[in-house]
Amino acid sequence: MIALDSMAFAGGGLVRAAHLRKDGALLSGMLSEGRVLPVWRGKPMVDAPRDALGWVRAGSPVLHGAAPPVFLGLDDAGKGLFAADTSDWSPEAGAEAVEAGFLDPSVQRHPALDDSHGYTELRAVMIRLSPLEAEIAATAKALLHWHRSHRYCAACGAPSDLAAGGWQRSCPTCAAQHFPRTDPVVIMLVTRGNRLLLGRSPGWPEGMYSTLAGFVEPGETVEAAVRREVFEETGIPVRAVRVLASQPWPFPASLMIGCHAEAEAEEIRLDPEELEDALWLSREDMAAVVAGRHPRVRAPRKGAIAHELVANWLADRLD
Incomplete structure (x- = not known):
């Protein structure tokens, strides 16, 4: 077998704390004290000089207009880790993402953060992030993509709602439940x-x-x-x-x-x-x-x- 620590996104040891996902009140409290990873059109916020993810707090202007955050797990101190889809934010003219090509080399910088931070193609930084942060970024990217592409109930076509900390979508019309796919x-x-x-x-x-x-x-x-x-x-x-x-x-x-x-x-x-x-x-x-x-x-x-x-x-x- 090949060692997991030799590959990006594998073996980071994220504490996912699945038992907390359905406790909405608890997650709301954790969100106010925890950290949020902004993700824009699949690109996580990255702190380039530190080769680290660019976390923000729940009240950050970066999250203005963002979708409800999803719960990723816990950090080493037991604080909550969340991710939020900020794809509706529009960068300044000339800072749009490159739509074609194998890898998008562009970086989108939000005016609320300094130039060390930017939305960055995950492939470009996956081996520079720590194993834990690479796993977190992969989880956030995949989960938020699922929410953006599964907004409507597959059973009846009605709009569905985020549930279980982001690990489920529930249909208020027909009560169908939908779960992230891999x-x-x-x-x-x-x-x-x-x-x-x-x-x-x-x-x-x-x-x-x-x-x-x-x-x-x-x-x-x-x-x-x-x-x-x-x-x-x-x-x-x-x-x-x-x-x-x-x-x-x-x-x-x-x-x-x-x-x-x-x-x-x-x-x-x-x-x-x-x-x-x-x-x-x-x-x-x-x-x-x-x-x-x-x-x-x-x-x-x-x-x-x-x-x-x-x-x-x-x-x-x-x-």
């Missing part, structure tokens, strides 16, 4: 002897390759999903599959399930709708990729489970 995704280290299979999706930055991945379908096991996805994308059959590790991936709300799969053949037959390219690389080539010396291929992003799968394979640490 989408399971298999991500596969596919090997054959001394070679590793990598692929790249259309639209990725030039030279970027990664291990194959795909969503688990209803009624499917993790192992079956690995075999199906590899065959659908590359035409390569695999036999033995084993689970190695998992990583929350809040883009927008996935759980990456890292697996090792042994290929039975090497001939690649691409599905162009899924992959732009796929290739086999030797262990020596992959060492050059990770070291940044390969002329064509760039390594998966540090902090992502794909990077850790590759690094542990190179170090012969999968067992």
